[in-house]
Structure formats: C-alpha cells, structure tokens
Amino acid sequence: MNKIYTELRKDKAYQKFEGKIFELKGYDVEDALGKVIPKNIEFMDIDTCGFSFILTDKGDVFSEIIFYKLEDSYILASKDDLFPLFVDSEGDFNIRDVSDELNLIQIEGKNSGEIAQQFYEYEISTLAFKNVTKAVYKDKEFIMARFGYSGEFGYQFILNNNIVEQFINDFLSIVPVYDDFVGDYVKFEVNHPVSDLYNGDANLFELGYAWNLDFTKEEFIGRAAILNKINETTTQSIVFSSLEKVQVNESIYFDGHKIGQVYWVRDSLDENPKRNYLGMLQVEEYYAHSGLHFITSEGVEIETLSNPYTIPESWSK
Helix, strand or coil: CCCCHHHHHHHCCCCCCCCCEEEEEEEHHHHHHHCCCCCCHHCCCEEEEEEEEECCCCCEEEEEEEEEECCCEEEEEEEECCHHCCCCCCCCCCCCCCCCCCCEEEEEECCCHHHHHHHHCHHHCCCCEEHHHHEEEEEEEEEEEEECCCCCCCEEECCCEHHHHHHHHHHHHCCCCCCCHHHHHHHHCCCCCCHHHCCCCHHHHHCCHHHHCCCCCCCCCHHHHHHHHHHHEEEEECCCCEEECCCCEEEEEECCEEEEEEEEEECCCCCCCCEEEEEEEEEEEEHCCCCCEECCCCCCCEEEECCCCCCCCHCCC
C-alpha cells in the first residue's frame, strides 16, 4: 500500500506542475489553435478548461495539454515546447511562454474542496467540472479551475510564481505531495491517458484514448493518419488484474489460443484483496471485454475489468 496514494484517494494530495505554460492572445487565436487542438474549442464557453492531445502528422501524440479558455486569451499547459506548432500561424495572433511568471498546482482528493472553498464565495460543489473562476490571494488575482484526473474532486490553481511558495505554506503545508508514479496510477484507474502507455507502440484508439479526439472536427493535425490507424487496427486494450506477478510482453492465451500480450503492469496500490497487480493487455478485438479470465504464457490467471478499475472515494461523498 502506498501511503500517498491512500492520502490522495481518502483525503487529498497535491503536485506542482513541471512543464511549460503558454499564453495565447489575438483576434485569430482560435484559428491558430483550431489547427492543432482536436476539439471544437470555438464552441466552448468562456471560463472553461479541458484536456486533449496534440498529434503529429503521423497520428502519434506530440503532447498532451490542458487548455483554459478565458475572456481575452487561452492558457495552455504542456510538458513540451509548443512554439514550433505556431511558426506558420497568420493574422492577429501571439503566443508567449509565461512559465517564468505562472505555475500550476493540482490538488486531488475527496477533501480537496476544503482548499478551493476558501477562494470561492458560493458552495464549492456548485463550481462545475471544467469550469474556471478568478480568485484573489495576497492581492493578486489567479485562476482556479475545477479539474482533475483521478476521478476524485480536483482543483487547479494557476498562480504567480512569486506567491506559489507562500500559497503552499499557508494552505498545503500538511498536505502530502504526490509524484508522477502515483499520479499516473490514479489516472490509469479511471482510464485517463497515461504517457507511458500512449508513448508505446499502441495507438490512441487501441488504448481506448480516442475519446479525447473530436472527429466531428473536419481538420486538425494528424486527423487523417489516426483515422487510418483506427481502420487498420486489429487489437484493442483491456485492463486486467492478477494475484500473481506478470511481465510486460508476456503472451496471453484463451482456450490454448494466443490472443495478445501484456502491454503495461503495475503493483496494485489499493486495498483490494483480490489483486496484487493491475495492468493493460493488447488483445484481439473479440476478446476485449471485461469479466473474462485468461492465462499467461507463465501460467498466471488474470481477469479483465470494466472502467473505473477503482471506485473513487468522492463518488460516495
């Protein structure tokens, strides 16, 4: 059992974003963004946010992003340098790296609203998922969004860098910090994309991550390529659990027939006595269903699961 994992699920934990933050402005900003973000952002309400991928022209993931649609600008948070995507953008459009000015703090957990409530004049539960509001701390305005990845309540705070440490001291001094290992695990438990998975050999459709792409949008980088991948795929992912250890690339069998292999696996962090390991298979599409029992090439029995693979604590609050 991972103590930080337990704190995140049953109470709260936080993480400072390690990456780049960009501000995009101008009359033609949505034209520029619309070519790279596979979402119909022009139809989104102001003061909302979302998660998506930016693809390469080959249909692979270039970057995952969080985007915030504000009244006069967009803010994008990414692990990657986004400047090259916009070198050919025309019209009234400007992109600026504001990573030296802003930082993002993510709070996840059943009780994370205790922090957010201090900056919201109404009952915090009335701030809808993906909605953004402005708040003030130390006489400086900042952005607060209801958004997270774990299936628990989650809130994001985009603050000036010069008040981040004071914010942590004032509100998060006794709240544990979760690392990327725990962050990826809780994402995986609710089928939120995990970089170790989408940076592997399987495409977004095979991983079950294509829900982050809006194919009603007629044009975005990589659209044709990912559609070709979808049409050509013969395998599909399904999550599994097991009591005994299995290895990545271990073959999976059903009734003596090889149907796929183990794609990803982690030690289970929850208290479920029925499993010690949680992972993902890539199998023939016919077998990509929950509630099935397969055998690995090493004789380990595994069971496929339906999403979510852990019931978030917040769902019963």
